[in-house]
Amino acid sequence: MNKIRRTINIGALAAVMAAGMVHCPVFAASVAENPAPIAAEAHKAAEAVSVTVGDAVFYLKSPADYDALMAKLQNRFKAEGATVRRMDIEPQIKAEAVKTEEKILTVDEAFKLLLTGGREEAVYVAEETESLESVAKKFNMTVDEIKALNADWEDPLHKGSKINVLKPAPMVTVTLQQEKKAQSPVAFKTVKKEDPNQVKSVKKVLRAGKAGALETTTRVESENGKVTASVTEASRLVQEPVDEIVAVGTKEGLATGSFMTPTVGRLSSPFGPRWGRFHYGVDLANATGTDVVAADGGVVTRAGMAGSYGNLIIIDHQNGTSTRYAHLSAFNVKVGDVVQKGQSIGKIGSTGRSTGPHLHFEVRVGGVAKNPLDFIKL
Numbered sequence: 001m002n003k004i005r006r007t008i009n010i011g012a013l014a015a016v017m018a019a020g021m022v023h024c025p026v027f028a029a030s031v032a033e034n035p036a037p038i039a040a041e042a043h044k045a046a047e048a049v050s051v052t053v054g055d056a057v058f059y060l061k062s063p064a065d066y067d068a069l070m071a072k073l074q075n076r077f078k079a080e081g082a083t084v085r086r087m088d089i090e091p092q093i094k095a096e097a098v099k100t101e102e103k104i105l106t107v108d109e110a111f112k113l114l115l116t117g118g119r120e121e122a123v124y125v126a127e128e129t130e131s132l133e134s135v136a137k138k139f140n141m142t143v144d145e146i147k148a149l150n151a152d153w154e155d156p157l158h159k160g161s162k163i164n165v166l167k168p169a170p171m172v173t174v175t176l177q178q179e180k181k182a183q184s185p186v187a188f189k190t191v192k193k194e195d196p197n198q199v200k201s202v203k204k205v206l207r208a209g210k211a212g213a214l215e216t217t218t219r220v221e222s223e224n225g226k227v228t229a230s231v232t233e234a235s236r237l238v239q240e241p242v243d244e245i246v247a248v249g250t251k252e253g254l255a256t257g258s259f260m261t262p263t264v265g266r267l268s269s270p271f272g273p274r275w276g277r278f279h280y281g282v283d284l285a286n287a288t289g290t291d292v293v294a295a296d297g298g299v300v301t302r303a304g305m306a307g308s309y310g311n312l313i314i315i316d317h318q319n320g321t322s323t324r325y326a327h328l329s330a331f332n333v334k335v336g337d338v339v340q341k342g343q344s345i346g347k348i349g350s351t352g353r354s355t356g357p358h359l360h361f362e363v364r365v366g367g368v369a370k371n372p373l374d375f376i377k378l
């Protein structure tokens with residue numbers, strides 16, 4: 001008798017019937033044979049909505065309550081973020097406007113009844129020696145009902161024995177056809193644009209990339225909340241990705257790998273500790289306006305005021321080294337300029353923290369200041 005996959009829980013219904021909550025014709029038969037009590041005539045039949053589910057009938061106050069019950073049922077089994085396209089309920093639920101003297105359920109009572117008023121077959125595994133009677137009690141069944149469900153049974157059951165029972169379950173199977181939309185990012189492409197005016201290793205983003213978005217529509221089918229099918233129906237590009245455009249220099253680097261003395265001058269202060277601080281370069285003193293040249297070829301990465309450095313030029317030689325020229329009185333280059341070894345870049349001055357016109361010259365390898373006199377000859 002495995003037909004009882006999901007049926008009305010007669011026991012539970014009988015209990016709610018007794019409480020006057022629901023009317024079940026099968027069980028009401030014996031009641032109906034008896035003449036109706038005269039006292040009932042005194043009650044006034046009220047407007048209501050009768051809800052028929054298979055053999056069971058219960059009453060709600062109004063069509064609005066019925067709609068609320070259906071909405072509650074749909075929400076209970078709906079997947080998160082999904083839209084319901086269609087809801088089917090088995091057995092079919094019929095609603096009718098009637099007048100009744102029966103008890104009228106609230107939406108919550110009716111909802112609870114629909115979710116727990118049924119029974120479904122389950123396998124019970126005994127955890128210890130147990131009589132059929134105690135198992136029957138656990139599931140609100142009779143011993144005969146258990147025997148009817150099982151071709152073979154033993155009494156008592158032993159630890160690990162399996163037996164079919166009926167446990168509380170929804171009175172109905174709610175099948176939902178749902179639609180779920182989800183967005184996922186689409187990576188942008190990077191397009192390289194060669195720039196013959198820039199040296200190699202120069203990369204400049206001309207236009208920032210932007211990820212696109214792909215919207216996927218999935219059809220999800222479920223029975224009482226359990227997903228039975230999930231099929232991707234469509235994918236649609238809702239946001240086109242924007243390519244990133246990067247300019248890449250193609251010009252060979254200009255560094256020769258050796259430094260020349262950047263100006264004519266007298267060494268007025270060497271590299272190293274000085275007055276309790278550290279002097280990161282050498283000072284070459286000469287008159288304001290004396291020419292300063294690039295110690296090697298490279299790209300100007302800075303040309304402007306820089307605190308105690310005064311007017312500062314930094315040249316990146318693109319080989320891991322860079323040079324700094326400070327306290328200048330004039331610039332002949334600007335940021336981004338490609339300079340050749342020996343090319344005039346500015347003039348000696350006394351800007352920033354300086355006591356007189358001189359060039360402060362630094363050599364950095366991997367960003368660390370080194371003694372310039374290890375690289376140039378005065």
Ligand SMILES: [Zn+2]
Nearest residue numbers: 281282283360
């Ligand atoms: Zn200095």
